[in-house]
Amino acid sequence: MQQQVMACFGGCVPEGEGGGPYLSHHEAKVARLRDKELTKLLNKQHKEDLKRLKILLLGTGESGKSTITKQMKIIHINGYSFAERLEKIKDIIRNVRESLLSMVGAMHHLNIPLENAESRASADFILDQAARQDTETSEEFWDHCEKLWSDCGVQKCYDRSHEYQLIDCAKYFLDKIGEIRSLNYAPSDQDILRCRAITTSIQHIEFDVPDAGQSVKFRVYDVGGQQGERKKWIQVFDNVVAILYLGDTSCFDQTLREDTSKSRLIESLEIFEQVWNNSKSRLIESLEIFEQVWNNRFLRPVSILLFLNKIDILAEKIAKGRSIKDLLAQHPGVFPDYDSCPVSSNERIEFMDAFPGGTEQTTKRRSRSSSRTDINPEVVKTAVYIKNLFTRIVRGELSINKTIQPHPKEWHQNHSCEYFYTCAVDTNNVKKVLEGCRTLIIRKHLESVILSCGTSGRNGQQRAPEVIPEMTISGHRYAVVTAIVLAIEEQ
Numbered sequence: 001m002q003q004q005v006m007a008c009f010g011g012c013v014p015e016g017e018g019g020g021p022y023l024s025h026h027e028a029k030v031a032r033l034r035d036k037e038l039t040k041l042l043n044k045q046h047k048e049d050l051k052r053l054k055i056l057l058l059g060t061g062e063s064g065k066s067t068i069t070k071q072m073k074i075i076h077i078n079g080y081s082f083a084e085r086l087e088k089i090k091d092i093i094r095n096v097r098e099s100l101l102s103m104v105g106a107m108h109h110l111n112i113p114l115e116n117a118e119s120r121a122s123a124d125f126i127l128d129q130a131a132r133q134d135t136e137t138s139e140e141f142w143d144h145c146e147k148l149w150s151d152c153g154v155q156k157c158y159d160r161s162h163e164y165q166l167i168d169c170a171k172y173f174l175d176k177i178g179e180i181r182s183l184n185y186a187p188s189d190q191d192i193l194r195c196r197a198i199t200t201s202i203q204h205i206e207f208d209v210p211d212a213g214q215s216v217k218f219r220v221y222d223v224g225g226q227q228g229e230r231k232k233w234i235q236v237f238d239n240v241v242a243i244l245y246l247g248d249t250s251c252f253d254q255t256l257r258e259d260t261s262k263s264r265l266i267e268s269l270e271i272f273e274q275v276w277n278n279s280k281s282r283l284i285e286s287l288e289i290f291e292q293v294w295n296n297r298f299l300r301p302v303s304i305l306l307f308l309n310k311i312d313i314l315a316e317k318i319a320k321g322r323s324i325k326d327l328l329a330q331h332p333g334v335f336p337d338y339d340s341c342p343v344s345s346n347e348r349i350e351f352m353d354a355f356p357g358g359t360e361q362t363t364k365r366r367s368r369s370s371s372r373t374d375i376n377p378e379v380v381k382t383a384v385y386i387k388n389l390f391t392r393i394v395r396g397e398l399s400i401n402k403t404i405q406p407h408p409k410e411w412h413q414n415h416s417c418e419y420f421y422t423c424a425v426d427t428n429n430v431k432k433v434l435e436g437c438r439t440l441i442i443r444k445h446l447e448s449v450i451l452s453c454g455t456s457g458r459n460g461q462q463r464a465p466e467v468i469p470e471m472t473i474s475g476h477r478y479a480v481v482t483a484i485v486l487a488i489e490e491q
């Protein structure tokens, strides 16, 4: 893609003919020189780009992609400065306002009355804020927020949040209004991780990770996952080394949020109606998009690291009596039977190992992990069942998106899919998972480098990618790869 852009630049020198404006000889010369410089610059940039391992974060809206990039900043870069923390306050205020707006709107639809007559004035005050984009707040605003959140009617509405659209961090921030409204408030790492802001443009972060005495350079792309944002994904498919696909395990009882940037802040009850009527299951959407990514011809050699995310919210939902069985019953014949889905002891341990809150011993010693009593077996079963849905898609045993023609097994032989249970707001969990991913990504990348050399003949039909000799991979592995590449080229 980069090359296409450069080709375009190369072909754009105006010559005064062919429809372009007439340029003097001197002007044309200057333009040509400028174009040459630009092409050189782009070439250099392109080479620099190729030295970094390019990772893509994909997944549907609100699955946790940006939260993972925030964790990368905390773990691999220097975290958040004081000024950056203060910047986040605006988003947190929007989160508080949007949460209360969603609940007040939903109470109307769900026929849940406010318990306290005095809360009416607070509800009206918040509804009046619906069209506001700014983040100016007053003591009056915070008083109304606190009053509303303490109303039992609002709490009842919160318990039914799967029936409408409510951001995941609603309770987290509403429970700490007292702290947020203080003039001295500076968001903690956890506040930043919990804070929700929709992604509407392609963003990336870069960092270096030490590996066997050398540093491995990464560039991670974060894209928007809402419906309208997904058409931009293809722009970043070039030279991808691995995909981190975020699948939300807790969304089985939720429907899609209406896809418009307007819904970031529900501007009016009219938009609320749209949201209300959008009834496509979030889990089915996530499986469908995963199936598209797995079978996408541009991503054929790219391995997927599947993050089965939000396992903490999954546990909260099961504790409230929610069950994936309701969704399965709405789609008879599509999904495998839930009750007869087996959970092996290894699968149980894998999940318990990842689940937040394990003590040092439980996270370090596998045998103790299996004896954790704080996790409801139904949580494990649901997580394993959802994991199996994704892995069935990988094996071609389940197809959700009927417009996709599944490829035969051989088509997939150059990429694989590995899964991890994650809680993206838990730094310990993400740190552990990222360590595992790093090794896998480097291994997969080396395999693909070797493979691409293996398919390139000495007589030149296809040269080994330019990137190989310049790759900054850990010392000894780099040496091994170079040796293998040379050996293949010698043949």
Ligand SMILES: Nc1nc2c(ncn2[C@@H]2O[C@H](COP(=O)(O)OP(=O)(O)OP(=O)(O)O)[C@@H](O)[C@H]2O)c(=O)[nH]1
Pocket (backbone or CB within 6 Å): 059, 060, 061, 062, 063, 064, 065, 066, 067, 068, 167, 168, 169, 193, 194, 195, 196, 197, 198, 199, 200, 223, 224, 225, 226, 246, 309, 310, 311, 312, 313, 422, 423, 424, 425
């Ligand atoms: N409790 C909990 N919250 C999570 C977890 N992962 C993400 N969240 C929250 O879910 C919300 C959405 O996360 P984002 O990272 O913004 O989701 P996204 O995939 O980037 O969404 P788009 O930008 O719309 O594509 C945020 O409020 C996060 O804090 C998790 O594992 N547990």
Ligand SMILES: [Mg+2]
Pocket (backbone or CB within 6 Å): 065, 066, 067, 197, 198, 199, 222, 223, 224, 225
């Ligand atoms: Mg995002």
